[in-house]
Amino acid sequence: MKAIVVDAPGKTADSLRIAEVPDPVAGDEEVLLRVHASALNRADMMQRMGGYPAQHGASEVLGLELAGEVLEVGSRVRSLSVGDRVYGLSGGGGYAELATLHESLAMPIPEGMSYREAASIPEVFFTANTAVRTLGETKPGERLLVHAGGSGVGIAAIQIGRLIGAEVWITAGSAEKCERAAELGAQVTINYREESFADVVRERTDGRRVDVILDVIGRDYWDANLRSLATAGRLVLVGLMGGAQTETNLGLILSKRLRIMGTVMRSRPLIDRAAITRDYREHLEPAIVAGQMCPIIDSVFPLREAAAAHQYMAENRNFGKILLDCLDA
Secondary structure (H helix, E strand, O other): OEEEEEOOOOOOHHHEEEEEOOOOOOOOOEEEEEEEEEEOOHHHHHHHOOOOOOOOOOOOOOOOEEEEEEEEEOOOOOOOOOOOEEEEEOOOOOOEOEEEEEHHHOEEOOOOOOHHHHHOOHHHHHHHHHHHHHHOOOOOOOEEEEOOOOOHHHHHHHHHHHHHOOEEEEEEOOHHHHHHHHHHOOOEEEEOOOOOHHHHHHHHOOOOOEEEEEEOOOHHHHHHHHHHEEEEEEEEEOOOOOOOOOOOOHHHHHHOOOEEEEOOOOOOOHHHHHHHHHHHHHHOHHHHHOOOOOOOEEEEEEHHHHHHHHHHHHOOOOOOEEEEEOOOO
16 A cells, blocks of 8 residues: 655654555454545654654554544454444554554544545544533633644634633734634634733733643643633643743642643543543534534645645644645655
């Protein structure tokens, strides 16, 4: 099969190329898929640069979320059949013509949903759901601040927050991204290139601040995040784009009774990822099927142009998901 391989870990996307590699073999509890579409994530970029190696036993091929048609089923698979359309969150392998997926992670694609739409959902909606609902415990009427409101996770978090009934605030790096986030339901949008989000939060809440923050930045936003949280506020870290190490004022955390939590997806054990998959299907998939929420696709690249897709993401040009068409290799 054709797949994207990394010639040598590096900061530039030109380390990616398409090559012939051995076909994957489905285990007893797995299905083999003809991959129709896979989606880019920051984790893929980190892995390409050598900073986020694949889990033991997982495919070395990049690509965590995918959608495709079942070609073969393992001997212990009972809920899926050849020909089924499925999507899910994998430990790797999506940037390829073929991939395997564990039965507990493979979700039937709802009627009327395309392969591309399905591939754009798992990583971002799973991550946002865990951050906003499970860890953040966001309640109706609370203020939710979502950083990187134009990213895949940010867009999912906006919609989840609105579904809950929260007051959604976002930061983004352009007026266009702020406008599009507002169209999705963000009630307050902050262009971080023009304003300090901490100042805006303080001024527009009369000093009451926000209840939950979903952060993908880390160090560069750390102090401003703590200052922007209300008493008993919750900060959920889902990324470290601005750095992983910082000094902090522990007294502020104590006096405001703050809760600080972190979450990742790929390094979780299978049992955790299966539970997160079930939670999504119970609480979010029905809303997507009903049209209350939707995946947002920014652009689609042929599989062979994965390097160009990575460069596009590195430049933060996208609003929504960047996909690879794995049938166009």
